[in-house]
Amino acid sequence: MTSAPGSGAPRAGYAVVVPTLVRDTLADCLAALAAAHGPHPDEIVLVDDRTDPDADPDTLEHALTVLGDLRERTTVLRSGGRGPAAARNAGVLAVTSPWTVFLDDDVQVGPHWCDQLIQDVTEAAPDTGAVQGVITVPLPDGRRPTDWERDTAGLARARWTAADMAYRTDVLKQVRGFDERFTRPFREDADLALRVLDAGWRIRRGGRATRHPVRPASRWAAVKQQSGNADDALMRRLHGPHWWAKAVAPRGRIRRHVAITAAGTAALALAAAGRPGAAAAAGAGWAAGTAEFAWARIESGPRTRREVTTVLVTSVLVPPAATWHRLSGLWRHRSAPAWYEAAV
Incomplete structure (x- = not known):
């Protein structure tokens, strides 16, 4: 345990792990983290999951420039395009802090996120293995949201989303991290949470706030998203026919x-x-x-x-x-x- 600057109260150290395909949203994600008030992370692990080993390094370098002094605490790894589950596992292997916080590269933490996170994890009971952040999805004013925008807004109601999720690092190691057979950003976070709960830990919702803007998408996004039905089949195999009730997930159509x-x-x-x-x-x-x-x-x-x-x-x-x-x-x-x- 370490102490927060200007305070005698103990605080838990934490690391931030961000899997990324180095999209345009990454710079905004890192800039919001660098600007947030409160004790900054002891470590930032950025996991580049692009499949191309010769991908343009300048795009990543631009995103890193917004970190300022936090650049010295940042480690960049490559995970070879195996998906966000494998990328997060690679990041956890580099973490030495007692708490690991996963952020997606298209979110923006709130202005007091670091302070709120410290409060979330220091108030966590000994049997609390994870604390979830509060996700908000800004929708357009003056018109009804599109099908894609409504789909993204579902993240605000999702349980255990890894868009902003803090786990005890030892708990992640106990359950062997994310199941890397989930190669898409879908269900891998719910599977991990169910295994953490099955191991006897609790997961609670914290008070820190994170925005998840709606990013541009192809007109065919709804069709491409159907690949997640294969992950639902894996969830059924691993957690039984009523896995969706355990995960508090909509059954879909x-x-x-x-x-x-x-x-x-x-x-x-x-x-x-x-x-x-x-x-x-x-x-x-x-x-x-x-x-x-x-x-x-x-x-x-x-x-x-x-x-x-x-x-x-x-x-x-x-x-x-x-x-x-x-x-x-x-x-x-x-x-x-x-x-x-x-x-x-």
């Missing part, structure tokens, strides 16, 4: 997506078999399911021409993409052992 995909596939197969009546009935089921899905996304949005067009097209593509990824995940992880067993 996977059952409806499977039904819509089945109806569309049946319509094509029946038409090819020369059964137009049955094909029409199956096609009507596909159309009704797709229309309901599209309207559920359009109704709450801004209903601009671009947004409506994007939602209509992606609503046709999302159900088969979700179904494919779920089935491929079930097959790939059909005999997946626990992370501890897999790592031995």
Whole structure:
């Protein structure tokens, strides 16, 4: 334990680990951390997870310039593009502080974040293994949020999100860190938290505040996100069929997506078999399911021409993409052992 400047009160030392693809948001993330009031981290571990070993170093150098005096406490590692779970594990290996705080490279800590973090961890009971930050997602004024903006806003309600999560370093080592089979930024934080809880530790919500701005995204983002259904299959294998209840996670629409995909596939197969009546009935089921899905996304949005067009097209593509990824995940992880067993 060390003491905060100007105070006789003890405080816990902490390190900050940031996995990054060196996006434009990284400089803002580090600048907010450097500007935050209170005891700064003993260590900052920046883990460059770009796959290209010859990636432009100037982009990372620019982000590091905003750290000021904290640059001397910063270590940069490379993790080879294996995903945020593996990148965070690589960062933890370099940490010597009693607490490890994970931040995503697209968040901005609040102006008093360092003070609030110290309060969060010093007030943690001995059986508290982790303290979660409070995530806020600023949404636009004067119009309804888009489908992508609403999806990002879900982070404010998510349990145990690694966008701002402080763990006791010893607890991370006890449970062997993140499961590196989660290669996307999805479910790896929930899996870790469930294993920490299963090990007998508590996780509580702290008082520190962190903003998660909505970053620009492709019109096809909703389709690309369906790859996370494979991770849901791994969660089911590791934590049982009711994992979503344990993780306080929404079940999503996977059952409806499977039904819509089945109806569309049946319509094509029946038409090819020369059964137009049955094909029409199956096609009507596909159309009704797709229309309901599209309207559920359009109704709450801004209903601009671009947004409506994007939602209509992606609503046709999302159900088969979700179904494919779920089935491929079930097959790939059909005999997946626990992370501890897999790592031995």
